[in-house]
Amino acid sequence: MKRLFDAFAFDQERLTIRSGDRELSAVYVRASDDAPVFLICHGIGEQVEYWSGVQELLRTMDVSSLVFNYSGYGASSGRVSVAHCEEDAIAAYRELKDRGHQSIFLLGFSLGSGVVLAVAPGLKVDGVILCQGYSTLREAALAMGFRRWMTYAMPDVWHNFRQLNETTTPVLVVHSDGDQLFPVAMAKRVHEACGESGELIIVSGFAHDGPVYFPTETYWRPVVEWAERVSSRITVRELPSGD
Template sequence: MSDAIEHPLSRPQDRRFWLTTSDGVGIDAVLRRGAEPCDTAVVLANGFTGTHRNPATRAIAEALLPVGDVMTFDFRGHHRSGGHSTLGNAEIHDLEAVVARLRSLGYTTVATVGFSMGAAVALRHAAILGGVDAVVSVSAPSRWYYRGTRRMRLLHVGIERTAGRFFLERFRQVRVTDRRWDPRPAEPREVAGHISPTPLLVVHGDADTYFPVAHATAIHEAAGEPRDLWIVPGMGHAERAVTPELSARLRDWLRARLGPSGD
């Protein structure tokens, strides 16, 4: 039986999938297809509390369709996906389930583009599991437990306290695990060097209110070649801060590394 099902917000050429990770978690995903068949796909990995339904995510997906078809999905614990969020640890299995499904559908070239938590997951996935042809990290943390900004201190209250987790589930449709990491997963800066020779682009805004630019430079410095670093003036945090102009730059970078529509 096919796991492709109708999505209420989809275009006629979109397909919705229910995927299952290697550790048994169901993942809600949508494949947005371009006008012409191609063998290249781009995966968008949202930040914490994000969803493939977000207008910002859908706009980025639309902008990247000239590169190839685009798969968006919800991480575990988010909206209709199963399980509980582990804040970037087990989520590499979610991303691997998406990449594996795209490979099974016949896509020979797959790139991952992650935002915030999703960027940390994309970096760790490429370094630990591999199997992708390019990686873009937008607004990623370089290390765990960062509390150097007011927003990150508030976020830690939300994920570490019972009342905060209740709020996230009730009002943001995000279920967060109450278990602490044991053992601590490798940090993005610790594994970035293992991504090479896969091309890596690190993007960060100098107006990010969650993670300062030092996080981006730490990841870039730890990575091997080929690598690029973009510090974007005036840019805030993650997918909601991505302008049409930045989407076009991301499109051009991916096309340069992958070839337009798999060519």
């Protein structure tokens, strides 16, 4: 963690986002004016500073990004709750719209995959990216070592299979075969639930948090290339037809 904080390069890009009566700490990194932007919903226990390397890498590939701390995380005020996480993601989305971004992708990493799928149906986005995600929150808890009876005591929220039925935008599922927390079989099931709108990318060798703590183009370049293809298809579809 000390290495990540020492390498943090975006003090000038920090901002505060209002979410209800709460204030969210965030980092906004802008690439070129017409670049797509990734709205990043991070994983459990993470903070915006951990994403500095990813944001720098995305900028070199001409992708803007915004990562924020959920309520109760890091310097964000308030308390952690399912409702607050979802409200916070919507507030971050509005921040990007206010800044004039037209091509927005929701990127959920681990825990964040449930957050983005919960809010995606109500937002106008070009696509949804699920990195190192899970099938349902209860199955995720089981994979993390909770006893089965304990998982049934949890609220049945962030049920990604169910949310995918309501998601109409293109979906990219990205997972590492080295993820020892959520098995790659879980990602394949999520991809199957996407139907024709989904695409699956399996990368090799990364531990669960590896793509964040040790970001490389091996993991993130295919994500960017997918977003570029989706944005191009949407742009062509929205162009007025000739006479």
